[in-house]
Amino acid sequence: xxxxxxxxxxxxxxxxxxxxxxxxxxxxxxxxxxxxxxxxxxxxxxxxxxxxxxxxxxxxxxxxxxxxxxxxxxxxxxxxxxxxxxxxxxxxxxxxxxxxxxxxxxxxxxxxxxxxxxxxxxxxxxxxxxxxxxxxxxxxxxxxxxxxxxxxxxxxxxxxxxxxxxxxxxxxxxxxxxxxxxxxxxxxxxxxxxxxxxxxxxxxxxxxxxxxxxxxxxxxxxxxxxxxxxxxxxxxxxxxxxxxxxxxxxxxxxxxxxxxxxxxxxxxxxxxxxxxxxxxxxxxxxxxxxxxxxx
Amino acid sequence: xxxxxxxxxxxxxxxxxxxxxxxxxxxxxxxxxxxxxxxxxxxxxxxxxxxxxxxxxxxxxxxxxxxxxxxxxxxxxxxxxxxxxxxxxxxxxxxxxxxxxxxxxxxxxxxxxxxxxxxxxxxxxxxxxxxxxxxxxxxxxxxxxxxxxxxxxxxxxxxxxxxxxxxxxxxxxxxxxxxxxxxxxxxxxxxxxxxxxxxxxxxxxxxxxxx
Numbered sequence: 001x002x003x004x005x006x007x008x009x010x011x012x013x014x015x016x017x018x019x020x021x022x023x024x025x026x027x028x029x030x031x032x033x034x035x036x037x038x039x040x041x042x043x044x045x046x047x048x049x050x051x052x053x054x055x056x057x058x059x060x061x062x063x064x065x066x067x068x069x070x071x072x073x074x075x076x077x078x079x080x081x082x083x084x085x086x087x088x089x090x091x092x093x094x095x096x097x098x099x100x101x102x103x104x105x106x107x108x109x110x111x112x113x114x115x116x117x118x119x120x121x122x123x124x125x126x127x128x129x130x131x132x133x134x135x136x137x138x139x140x141x142x143x144x145x146x147x148x149x150x151x152x153x154x155x156x157x158x159x160x161x162x163x164x165x166x167x168x169x170x171x172x173x174x175x176x177x178x179x180x181x182x183x184x185x186x187x188x189x190x191x192x193x194x195x196x197x198x199x200x201x202x203x204x205x206x207x208x209x210x211x212x213x214x215x216x217x218x219x220x221x222x223x224x225x226x227x228x229x230x231x232x233x234x235x236x237x238x239x240x241x242x243x244x245x246x247x248x249x250x251x252x253x254x255x256x257x258x259x260x261x262x263x264x265x266x267x268x269x270x271x272x273x274x275x276x277x278x279x280x281x282x283x284x285x286x287x288x289x290x291x292x293x294x295x
Numbered sequence: 296x297x298x299x300x301x302x303x304x305x306x307x308x309x310x311x312x313x314x315x316x317x318x319x320x321x322x323x324x325x326x327x328x329x330x331x332x333x334x335x336x337x338x339x340x341x342x343x344x345x346x347x348x349x350x351x352x353x354x355x356x357x358x359x360x361x362x363x364x365x366x367x368x369x370x371x372x373x374x375x376x377x378x379x380x381x382x383x384x385x386x387x388x389x390x391x392x393x394x395x396x397x398x399x400x401x402x403x404x405x406x407x408x409x410x411x412x413x414x415x416x417x418x419x420x421x422x423x424x425x426x427x428x429x430x431x432x433x434x435x436x437x438x439x440x441x442x443x444x445x446x447x448x449x450x451x452x453x454x455x456x457x458x459x460x461x462x463x464x465x466x467x468x469x470x471x472x473x474x475x476x477x478x479x480x481x482x483x484x485x486x487x488x489x490x491x492x493x494x495x496x497x498x499x500x501x502x503x504x505x506x
Contacts, residue, residue: 012326017326020322031302097384101374101375104375147414148418157421159417273415273416
C-alpha cells in the first residue's frame, strides 16, 4: 500500500497492527505464564467442577502450541520489518511487485541475453542448420501460430493460409515474411457483387477456374476479369505480393478451390487478418520464426 | 486481570462474546479493506481505460451468462512466467469499469486479459462455434447457438443508466443510441467485440509513453 492517500491511513494501519499484536501477545503470555488464578472463595464456589477436581484452566494448553504461536509472532515481526505492511513503510528490503519482476528479468537476461543477441545477429542459413534452434522455432510456432495456421503450419479451416508451400501471398523473401509477422497483414478485397452482378459473378468465377488453361482466352468472363481484377491479381492471375493478392492460376487456395468458394469470395469480399506480433514476441523469437518459414 | 479471567467474562456474558467476536473479526477488514477504498491506484482508471460501449457491454454479459469465467481468468500476475506468456500484468486501474470484475484463479483455459488483438475476429468466430476446428486438442466447449441468436436490445439502456449512477461516464447520447448500435448483431458478434477490446487499453497507453 505504497500509494495511500495520506498519512492518516498509513498511521491507521500501523497503529491497529501494533495494538492487535500487543493484545495477542498479552493473551498468549498471560494464559501460559500468569500462574494459577488467585481465586476468591466465592468464585470457586460457582465454578463448575467435574470428577472432584477437574475445572476450567487447571491444565495449561500444550506447550508446543505456545512455541508455534511464538514463532509465528517472531516471523511476523521480521516480516513487517523486511517487507511492506506497516502502513506506507516500504520495508527494509524495499520489495515491490515491480522490483521482483525486474529482478526476475535481470536473471533471465543474464541467462539468455547473449544467446538472444547471437540469434538475432546470425544468418538465416546458420540458424536453419542448427537443429536445436529449429526445434525451439517449431515450439514458438506451436505456441503462437498453430491456433491459426495449424499444428503443421499447413493452414486450416479454409481461412488461414498454408505456410509450408511455395505460395506466398505477401512475398517469399525473409524481409517480407518478417514484416508479415511483425506488423501483421490486412488483406483487402472488397465485394464484387455490385460491380459484376449475379451473372458476372458466375462468369468471372468460372473464368478464374480456367486461368492458366487453354479455354481461358475464349472464356466469356475474361473481359470482366480484365476490367476489375487485373489491377491486383494480374492478367495471368499471378497475384501481387505488395497487395497480398494471391495467385489465382494454380491449385492452391486459401479459402477453398471450388467454384462455390470462389463465388463466395466475390460476393462477400475477403479480408484475411494476420495479427501483429511485434509486441508479443522479441527479436530473437521472430528471427527464429523467419528462419523456420523461409525457404 | 489476565487471559483466563477475560476468557471467563466473555464466556459468561453472551452479549459481550458477540461483540468481542465482531470486534476481532473486523480488524482484518479495518486494516486491509478500509484504507484501500481510499487508495488512488485502485480507484482511478488507467490511462485509456474507458467504460464498455453498448456492444462490448452486451458481449460481456454474454461472457458472464455462458460461464466463460469458469475456465478463464482475467488477471495476469506480476511474475515473469505470466508476463512472458500473456503480456503486461494486469493493473487495478484497468478494471474500474468492470462490475463485477472476473479476475479469478481457475484456469482450465488460458488467461484472457490480454486476448484483445491476439487473434482475428474470424478466428474467434470459428473457435467459439467449434474450438476443435482450429485447436484440435481443445477441451473448450463449442457455443454454436451464439451465432444464431440476436442480441437483446431492450434492456441495454437500463443497464447503462444503472452503471451511470455508479459513476461510469456515459453520455446521454450514447445511452439513447445504444439499441441501434446493437441492431442486427448476433450474440457472437458482441462477444467477439468484447474479447477484442479486452486488455487493450494498457498496451496502447504504454505505446503512447514511448512515442
